[in-house]
Amino acid sequence: MSIKLGIIGGGQLAWMMSDAANKLGVELIVQTPNQDDPAVSIAQETVFGAVDDAAATEILASKCDIITFENEFVNLDALYLLEQQGVCFRPRLAALSPLLDKYHQRCYLQDLGLPVPQFFALEKPEDIQTKIENWDFPIVLKARRHGYDGQGTFVIHDLASLSKVVNQKNTQFLVEEFVPFKKELAIIAARSVNGEIVTYPVVETQQQQQVCRRVIAPADITPQQVAEIQAIAHTLLNSLQVVGVFGIELFITADGKILVNEIAPRTHNSGHFSLDACETSQFEQHLRAVCGLPLEHTQLNCTSAIMVNLLGYENSHSDYQSQRQQLAAIPHAHLHWYGKTESRPGRKLGHLTVLLEQQNEQTALDIIHQIESIWYPPEKFS
Incomplete structure (x- = not known):
């Protein structure tokens, strides 16, 4: 008998759980406000309602065994009433509570002794x-x-x-x-119902206008810095008693100091490369964790990888078929198109991951330049 998993949120993060759900025999039921949201096309059933619509979540709860989250813009007070009535949320609401307000999140991290700005x-x-x-x-x-x-x-x-x-x-x-960082970094970590924790390779993220544009896996940092970041992930997930996948964003300063930037209590853009470049994707790992299944290996199945977000640069209803065909033709490329019906500047429409046989900064930069020169028109390309 399959597990019926409710997901609050119907964007691309829920959409990317589809293959793993089919593999694991998990039935996805999605709560989302719009008929054209990406995950509607892969859900066995959809409950239409905003992510903070407690009445919709009550309907969702009646249809599934466990509820998890695609985004964190929820009404915790209303969800606590459902939790008291026996609804199973994973991660538990107490794990979300310190994180949803960014000031409270900073205080929580500081109280744990984790380094923050x-x-x-x-x-x-x-x-x-x-x-x-x-x-x-x-x-x-x-x-x-x-x-x-x-x-x-x-x-x-x-x-x-x-x-x-x-x-x-x-x-x-x-x-x-303001942290004059040398690099922005991120790590995806998962914790099971039994308290087992696995972490993915630390990656470098490159932002423009505070939007993630590129991810390079693994990050070019020292083994000691990797160990420090993994220890931060273990401390945080164990303190919160998380069940599921969390994304942790960090800075590394010019003198090598690690600072925690923000926590995403869900699957995260910095882990999209794992769909094609890792033994187990972050999406399968999340389903495994919240459904009580054993966690699996996280190592890269290639030497390195780059992931480039395909961001909207205009207001349009185009499906960008020509650019997509050119991108998909790049050797060792894996294109993920989210099926959104409307483009607008900065909106994440898809992503492209390219697997590399060697870890070479110049090769990575050349491929990133190739991808972005195909995707963006000349006047938008920078």
Whole structure:
């Protein structure tokens, strides 16, 4: 008898669970607001409702054995009532609670003794004068809730700009020191119902306008730095008693210091390369974890890999068939197209992973340039 797994959220992260679900005999039931969301096409059944629609989640719960999350923009208070009625959430809601507000997340990481940038909460405009006086610009300003792919994140260069953004946006903010990092890194980690933890290779992520554009696996860092990052993942997942996959984003500074940037309590863009480049994808691993199945190996099945996000650069309803055919023809390339019906600047429409026989920075850069020169028109290519 197959496990019926409910997923709150119907975007590409849920869509990419399809092959693993078929392999493992897991029936996916998705809660999502729109008929054209990617995961609707692969779900056995869909409950239409926003991810924070508790009434829709109650219907979802009646149709499945376990509920997991494709994104974290949920109404925890309402879900706690369902949990008290016996609904099984994995990860458990208590594991999500410290992470959904970015200020609370920072405090939680700091309390665990994990290295984080300096930070404080900016709850009202008057706090600017009292809290910022000893800080140097630039600083990073983040909305405490509902920010992703650069939305709600601002690099601020002076006091006037800070005041303008804070007064324009009706929300609470987290202020962080700007970290002049050498590289941005990420690690995907999974924890089972029995407390077993596996980690994927640490990767380098390259962002533009706070949106992930490229991932290089593995990252070119020392074994000691890899071990430090793996230890951070173990500390965090064990403290939260997570069941499932988490993505952890980090900085490495010029002097080799590791700092935790943000936690994603779900599968993550930095782990998409695992679909083609690893023994077990992050999506299969997540299903294994939340369904109580043994975790599997995470090592690369190639020497290295690059993943390039295919980001929207215009408002369009094109399916970009010509570019997709050219990209798919690149040797050792694996194209994943999410089937979204609308393109807009910065929207993730798909990704391309290329497997490499050697770990060579120049080769990786050349292939990235080839991919992006095919995908972006000349005036958008940079």
